[in-house]
Amino acid sequence: MNIINTSHIKPHYHFIGIGGIGMSALAIFCLQKGYSVSGSDVQSSEITEKLIQLGAKIHIEHHADHLIHADAVIYTSAMTKDNPEYQQAIAKGMKVYHRAEFLAFLIKNYSEIIAITGTHGKTTITSLIAHIMSEAELNPSYLIGGIAHNLKYHAYASNSPFVTIEADESDASFLKLNVKHLIISNVDLDHMQTYDHKIDELINSFAQFATRDTISGEILIGSDTENAKRLINKISFIKPQVRHYGFNPNMDIYALNYRQLNQQTIFDICYQGQLIQDFRLRLPGKHNVENALAAIALCLKLNISLGIIKKALTSFTGIYRRFDHYEHTLNHKQVDIIDDYGHHPVEINSTLEAIEKRFPNRRLVHVYQPHRYTRTRDLFDDFIDCLATADIVILMSTYAASEATIEGAGAHDLFNALCKKHKQCFYVESIEEAKVKLDQLITENDVILVQGAGDIAKLIEHLI
Structure with a gap:
């Protein structure tokens, strides 16, 4: 399956700030699709070295001359508009994509797009779903905003219909994405300058994303906070399939009997009124039980067997710099x-x-x-x-x-x-x-x- 271009000449994409975790994921995805990739950053890192090994051309500075062979330029909200590469791209009339626009461009032909957003837990949930689906031999594509210990890279491009992505709420750029399944892990105050320092604006932004026409699959919303409840109330009449998960027995899907034993987190869940016992996770803390609960609920709905899900949870070793x-x-x-x-x-x-x-x-x-x-x-x-x-x-x-x-x-x-x-x-x-x-x-x-x-x-x- 050719995701972007049906011509025989592969496009060349240039990334401003390619060493960032989100931009490098996009670059890896492009390299795996066979596209030419270049990029610039202010310093080298393990990520830029990995990109070089995969075939990218990396410049450790920003300069207009770096765009000579590029067909399009990708930038992030962190970039200032006086960046010489961005200015050159505009002056030459090149295609210029915000990172989220380019992500939407890359994944548009996948039929089962799973997006994870929310203030906390995005990377863990995305990685867990990618790991479970890989163990189920579904060969999913994924783009992750962190380094999962179980995965070779933090991005992978396959021809499977499934792709799992993180959707960024920090700059509201998730509104550029069209997805089928959605997990909103929680709704807490952060990056509030994006939302005029108004909680109503933050909740409205999540609601706008959740009620898009393309979202016809699962909608899972986590945490037992007033913000999460307000969000559910706002979207449930438009998207009646929305389900609430966490530790509260009044939720649609909830965890119970949580305990720590010999460096394992053990818990049971109630799913569709049925008690399912003995899930084991190496990651500590109730927050990681909630992260796992989101992944379990989605994967069960996608008909992945309970045995595979349990086995994948026990073998998941976490994310770099997450405990x-x-x-x-x-x-x-x-x-x-x-x-x-x-x-x-x-x-x-x-x-x-x-x-x-x-x-x-x-x-x-x-x-x-x-x-x-x-x-x-x-x-x-x-x-x-x-x-x-x-x-x-x-x-x-x-x-x-x-x-x-x-x-x-x-x-x-x-x-x-x-x-x-x-x-x-x-x-x-x-x-x-x-x-x-x-x-x-x-x-x-x-x-x-x-x-x-x-x-x-x-x-x-x-x-x-």
Whole structure:
């Protein structure tokens, strides 16, 4: 099946910011389809090296000359419009696609398009579905916004009718997509500048997506929050197939008997009024049970056997930087290190709860790097509440993600506020300072949580 072009000459696509996780997934997908791919970024990485190995031409800078052979240019919302490659593409009258537009372009001929959106859990749910469907020998295509340990790449292009994708709500670009099946994991406050800082606008955007004419298959909405309930009420009269999932017995699909045992998460589910027992998952925490529940419900509806689903869950080893666990000796002391991507108060609380279940009665040292000034400003008090729960907190300077500084919304502002209710709180400017501070503070048998969506991941390289 030829997804984009029926001619014998394969097009050449150029990606501005190709090293990003979403853009690189699109680039890998194109390379697997046999298209020519080039791209640029400000620095090299494991991802850009992988793309080079797959046949992409990578430039470590942005320059207008890089478009000489390109037929179209793809960009993201993070790019500024003064980018020289973007400006050159406009000047030459080239085809220019936003990342979501290009994703829609790539997948338009698949008949079973499964989209996962929501504030948290998108990558885990997408990866779980791809893994289960692969185990069921359905050979699904997928594009994922993270690195799943079970999958060779975070994108795969096949000729199966199934494709599973993440749909981005952060810039409302999911409204550019036409899909058949939809999972909305949760509806929490984040990226609120996109929605004029109004929760009604956020809910309306999800509702607009969920009620598109193309969505004729499953619609699953998770979490027991008022926002999720408002969304369900808004769309249920248009899409009566919508189903609610989570832990509440009043939901259409719910989990029960959740427990942690020997580093396994075990739970039962109630599906279509039937109790199905003994699901086992390596990922800890109630939030991951909810993620698994979404994948289970969709795959059961697609007639994948219960035995295959259960087996796939037990073999799924998770996502890079989603509660990655390392047992290590640090400064002559045996510790457990958790590396986690969480950067929203709901995600932080979920991770902290999972740590308490996995490592009960252990001292916790929480190293956290705030991500984006806007998020810190919008959720300042919620960050204080969740960060105050660890025994020791080390705050790193804010990872701005290209945002301008906002007065009163930086890591040092969090530190000053946190010090009023937490005696063991420290502030560091760099990865190196964080490592020194950990060496000073840790004791035998500590659990160290390294958390955030910025460059704090590099701290792990200094610890293990």
